Amino acid sequence: MRIYGYMRVSTKNQNLDRQFVELKKYVDERYIFQDKQSGKDFERKEYQLMRKVAQKGDTIYIKSLDRLGRNKKQIKEELEYFQNEGVRVKVLDIPTTMMEIQEGQEWLINMINNLLVEVLATMAEQERNNILQRQAEGIAIAKENGKYKGRKKIEVDGTFKAAYDKWKAGEITATKAMELTGLKKNTFYRRVKEYENA
Numbered sequence: 001m002r003i004y005g006y007m008r009v010s011t012k013n014q015n016l017d018r019q020f021v022e023l024k025k026y027v028d029e030r031y032i033f034q035d036k037q038s039g040k041d042f043e044r045k046e047y048q049l050m051r052k053v054a055q056k057g058d059t060i061y062i063k064s065l066d067r068l069g070r071n072k073k074q075i076k077e078e079l080e081y082f083q084n085e086g087v088r089v090k091v092l093d094i095p096t097t098m099m100e101i102q103e104g105q106e107w108l109i110n111m112i113n114n115l116l117v118e119v120l121a122t123m124a125e126q127e128r129n130n131i132l133q134r135q136a137e138g139i140a141i142a143k144e145n146g147k148y149k150g151r152k153k154i155e156v157d158g159t160f161k162a163a164y165d166k167w168k169a170g171e172i173t174a175t176k177a178m179e180l181t182g183l184k185k186n187t188f189y190r191r192v193k194e195y196e197n198a
Contacts, residue, residue, distance in 0.1 A: 001058060001059070002031065002053075002055070002058045003026065003028070003031065003059050003061070004050055004058065004059070004060045004061070005023035005024075005026070005027035005033065005060070005061045005062070006033045006046075007019035007023060007032060007034045007035075008034065008035045008039060008044070008067045009035075010036075010037070010039065012036045016034055016036075019063045019067065020034075022092055023061055023062075023063065023092075026061045027061050033049060033050040038070075039069040040070060040071060041069070042069060042078060054082070054085070055085070055087070056085060056086035057087075058088075059088045059089075059090060060090070061090050062089065062090075062092070063091075065091055065094065070127065071125060072122055159180065159181055160191060161195075163177040163181050164192065164195065
């Protein structure tokens with residue numbers, strides 16, 4: 001039987017320390033999985049890895065339900081998946097999930113947990129919707145005031161043009177062109193597209 005932990009923040013510049021401190025009380029830090037990615041779905045590298053390694057009899061600790069995700073339907077599906085696999089999920093912010101279950105009382109604890117999950121998953125989903133709404137409202141206001149320009153258009157300089165011309169003429173590879181311009185693959189091809197559509 002193994003004990004795992006999972007923690008998540010939505011962006012790379014957010015901090016995992018608070019969750020880490022709490023999870024370390026229950027889980028060896030070597031078995032704590034972490035993602036810095038949105039909770040809109042479960043396509044997260046570390047989460048999927050934990051999902052694969054967790055087996056019957058194992059326990060997973062998370063700080064709060066919204067760290068698992070922010071889509072109510074998917075949260076419930078994931079919890080059902082673990083339940084069917086015989087993996088127990090303990091949520092630090094839901095005390096009833098932390099209780100040791102006495103034989104014959106599983107139905108009562110499950111009923112309480114299902115009610116709490118329903119409420120908290122709804123709140124997590126609503127919070128994500130609020131964030132998206134605030135972003136949309138902020139963009140709309142910025143557009144009205146002429147301050148929103150969308151993604152900044154990439155400037156094409158002489159170095160890029162020279163590398164682009166050589167690449168298009170077949171004198172160098174795309175990899176070499178990226179090296180010469182100091183651009184990553186996605187940025188390089190975005191510049192090519194903008195340059196060709198200009």
